[in-house]
Amino acid sequence: MKTTFLTSSPLFHLFYPHTCIGCGSDVINDENFLCLQCINELPHTNFAIHKNNPVEKLFWGRIALSSAMSEFYFSKGSIVQNMIHEFKYRGNKKAGHYFGKLMGKSLLESDRFNVNIIVPLPLFEKKEKLRGFNQAEILCNGISEIINKPVIRKNVIRKIFTETQTKKHRLERWKNVEGIFFVKDPEELEGKHILLVDDVITTGATIDACGSEILKIKNATLSVASFAIA
Secondary structure, X not given: OOOOOOOOOHHHHHHOOOEOOOOOOEOOOOOOOOOHHHHHHOOEOOHHHOOOOHHHHHOOOOOOOOEEEEEEEOOOOOHHHHHHHHHHHOOOHHHHHHHHHHHHHHHHHOXXXXXXXXXXXXXXXXXHHHHOOOHHHHHHXXXXXXXXXXXXXXXXXXXXXXXXXXXXXXXXHXXXXXXXXXXXXXXXXXXXXXXXXXXXXXXXXXXXXXXXXXXXXXXXXXXXXXXXXX
8 A cells, every 4th residue: 555644744844854045944834944043043134124225225226226125134154045055056946936936025025126127137048057047037936926917038138148246346247247238128227216136236247237227228227135245
C-alpha cells in the first residue's frame, strides 16, 4: 500500500527539511522562508510611508521621482544578505516571489505609491539567459500579486552589456551605465505612473540611468522600489 506524507508533517520534515534562509534553522511551514526569530529581526526601513526618506533624497537633483522606497537595510553578513544570496545567486525564485510580496504589503499600506504598472529593472538579454531569470522581475511578480497592478516586461531594454557594479566606486558606476537603457514602445507607458523595481540600491546609478529614459516618455510619472538599500 502506498503511503503519502503531508509536507507540513514532522515526519516529512525529518527526511526533507525546510530551513530558514536567514539562519539555517528548521522551518515547519513550507510557505515561509524565514523562521520567526529572523522575521522579528528583519531590518525594515518603513520608507514606504515616509516622504523625503533616504532613498528619495539619494535621487534629489538627479531624476524627478514621485516616491521611492527600499524594504530593508542591507549590510554584509546580515540576514538580508543571506536572503539576497539565496534568491539571486542560488536561484530560489519562490523565495524571491515571497520577498516581492513583502514589498507589496508595504506599498499597499502606503498612500504614496498609486502606480498603474510595474516595470523590472532589465538585465542584458544574454546575462538573463545565463542566470535563467531576472531577479527584479521575480520581485515584481510578488509585488503585483499584492497590489494588483500589471507587470510590463520586455519594453524597457538594457541594450548594452555592462560589468557588475559590485566592486566599482561611485564614478565608475555612473560611467558603467551611461546610455545603456532603451524604451522599445513608449506609447505603452504614456501617461502611466510607473513603479521601477530593483533588488539592491547602492549609489542609485543604474536606477538613475534607467529612470531617465522612462521619464522621456510623454506624461510618465516614476516611482522606485527596491528590496534593499546598501
